[in-house]
Amino acid sequence: MINLNLKKTLGSAGGKMDLDLQLIVEKGQFVTLFGESGAGKTSTLRMLSGLLKPDSGTIEVGGTTWFDSCKNIDLKPQQRKVGYVFQDYALFPNMNVRQNLEYALRKGQDKTIIGELLQFAELGPLEQRKPETLSGGQKQRVALARALVQRPEILILDEPLSALDLKMRIKLQEYLLQVHKKFKLTTILVSHDIGEIVKLSDKVFELQNGRVIKKGAAADFFGLNKTSAKFRFSGEILKIHREDVLYVISVLIGNDIIKVVADRTEADEFKIGDQVLVASKAFNPIIQKI
Amino acid sequence: MDWQPLMLTFKLAVVTTVILFVISIPIASWLSSTKSKIRPVLETLVSMPLVLPPTVLGFYMLLAFSPENAFGSWLDEWLGIRLIFSFGGLVVASVIYSLPFMVQPIQAGLSSLPSTLKEASFTMGKSYTTTLLKILLPNIKPSLLTGIVLSFAHTVGEFGVVLMIGGNMPGKTKVASIAIYDEVEALNYAAANSYSLILFSVTFIILLLVYLTNGGFFKRYGQ
Amino acid sequence: MSVVSVQVDGNVEFISVLLDTPESAPYLKKDRSVKVLFKEMEVAVTTQKDLDISIENRIAGKIVDVEKGVLLSRLTIETKIGQIIAILSTLSAGQMGLAEKMNVMIMVKMNEIILAP
Known part of the structure; x- marks a missing residue:
């Protein structure tokens, strides 16, 4: 279990912000921090991993104190067992893929894990390549594999998929879920993508101005459980156009674009880019073998 | 032509550059990562030789190293080192005088690296020294080269400081610029x-060479 | 699966069939208030008062607005539970002679009704 109780004054673009939050993450959970940029999500991750020092508070992980301002305890990042995947991947440009992973080995650690991780991440054929020659999705896989070399119990993912195209994102989401289960991790993700959050996480914390303003199970959090409709998806509005007396709304769900008919009174409330829930009764769709 | 002053010049430049390289890396890495309030003060001190007339620097060093003064006599009595009118003195003076030419490129190189490289290494349990040697320095090779070459070239070209502190002793302190x-x-x-x-x-x-290298010439055909 | 009966505004009863049961969805409790949702396109309109047809939900109303499109028509119908929009083909609307101020029955099959707690 991770127990965070943090206070920190952050200098942000829009002036100062007082971060003050309490978070409890159960062992083995996949948790997402959600919220506008500048809400304190990345700072929270950095404080957990020891890269940023809180002004006051405590960090306890599995019964061990990592930080306690009253008792003057502050473990260095080197002493905290955290795998951190940075938004820019932070691959070492002077090393090839295999060397990037090997660098992460602890002193005396068995090297066989490198081969296992390269294979699991399907990076075998790329192991001699330098990071600059890799695509975004490949870099992401290297960063993730590298974060797992030390077999951390906690995996921190700071918007790991935001720079990737949709197809790669969907693929890597599956991969993240696999990794989370296979390595029995407690995973903390920062993400803005509602579909991604619902797909991946058990629990969501919404941050605003350095505080947790809402928390809940992922599906409840975004109101996806708020109707009896069982045939439901979340997506983003791509297009709204009028046809005869109706409006046709195109919604991007995963990598499919679906169309939903709406009345004028509904269409007026929507704009392009809105995140929406699309639902129908389980009785209505037809199902066919393909 | 007497080759001695030229040899002396290049010997001085090599020794100075080696010493500068070793001491500038910790200074530059501290300057690039610290949030300390005394950072601007130290940065100013390092950069002073850029704007100060070399004679000013030489004059104060002459005073400081002179055996008639406290520091100079301490060096003389306790360490047996006499820095004025000696090659050793020239090296010390050159190191101070060329310090910004080594520190600044390295500092700029380190600052230009994304901080996540360092942080990623820390979360993997690596110490700062390991991170510096295996991650940071190998990724700022052009800056290191710039620092080395500029310090070398600048030492070759110095005159005022050398004249003040070294005098003009053939074979000992008479470098090419004085010759x-x-x-x-x-x-x-x-x-x-x-x-x-x-x-x-x-x-x-x-x-x-510096411009060719940093312009990518060596990247394409060398390495 | 459950068939749920909902009183709307105290005097009209709606019936909905759900996959949920009171165990799987705790909001399925007597006297608990819920929202009733259905699409405009699922609303059938008839001019006959007692049609023998297997559509569970029906409400009497009066057409207050007709917007005729080339293919479809949008009717606004005033009922005792408020205005309901019905969308049907312009062909049907023409054959039935639907026009403003007419009294009609609207009907929705129970598998089209979504409940929202």
Whole structure:
């Protein structure tokens, strides 16, 4: 279990912000921090991993104190067992893929894990390549594999998929879920993508101005459980156009674009880019073998 | 032509550059990562030789190192080192005088690296020294080269500091730039021209190398 | 699966069939208030008062607005539970002679009704 109780004054673009939050993450959970940029999500991750020092508070992980301002305890990042995947991947440009992973080995650690991780991440054929020659999705896989070399119990993912195209994102989401289960991790993700959050996480914390303003199970959090409709998806509005007396709304769900008919009174409330829930009764769709 | 001043110049430049390289890396890495309030003060001190007349620097060093003064006599009595009018003194003076030319490129190189490289290494349990040696420095090779070459070239070209602290002792402190001055004083223009031409060519080639390298020439054909 | 009966505004009863049961969806409790949702396109309109047809939900109303499109028509119908929009083909609307101020029955099959707690 991770127990965070943090206070920190952050200098942000829009002036100062007082971060003050309490978070409890159960062992083995996949948790997402959600919220506008500048809400304190990345700072929270950095404080957990020891890269940023809180002004006051405590960090306890599995019964061990990592930080306690009253008792003057502050473990260095080197002493905290955290795998951190940075938004820019932070691959070492002077090393090839295999060397990037090997660098992460602890002193005396068995090297066989490198081969296992390269294979699991399907990076075998790329192991001699330098990071600059890799695509975004490949870099992401290297960063993730590298974060797992030390077999951390906690995996921190700071918007790991935001720079990737949709197809790669969907693929890597599956991969993240696999990794989370296979390595029995407690995973903390920062993400803005509602579909991604619902797909991946058990629990969501919404941050605003350095505080947790809402928390809940992922599906409840975004109101996806708020109707009896069982045939439901979340997506983003791509297009709204009028046809005869109706409006046709195109919604991007995963990598499919679906169309939903709406009345004028509904269409007026929507704009392009809105995140929406699309639902129908389980009785209505037809199902066919393909 | 007497080759001794030229040899002395290059010996001084090599020794100075090696010492500067070793001491500048910790200074530059501290400056690039610290949030300390005394950072601007230290940065200013490091950069002073850029703007100060070399004679000012030389004058104060002459005073400080003179055995008549406390620091100089302490060095003399306890360590047996006499820094004025000696090669050792020239090295110390050159190191101080060329410090910004080594520190600044390295500092700029380190600052230009994304901080996540360092942080990623820390979360993997690596110490700062390991991170510096295996991650940071290998990724700022062009900056290191710039620092080395600029310090070398600058040391070759110094005059005022050397004259103040080293004097003009053949074989000991008479470097090429001083030899040129001597020859001109003696109206021996041909000798002055030989020295000058050699210094000019060497410095030109060195600087050209820097620009070619950092312009990517070596990246494409070397490495 | 459950068939749920909902009183709307105290005097009209709606019936909905759900996959949920009171165990799987705790909001399925007597006297608990819920929202009733259905699409405009699922609303059938008839001019006959007692049609023998297997559509569970029906409400009487009066057409207050007709917007005729080339293919479809949008009717606004005033009922005792408020205005309901019905969308049907312009062909049907023409054959039935639907026009403003007419009294009609609207009907929705129970598998089209979504409940929202």
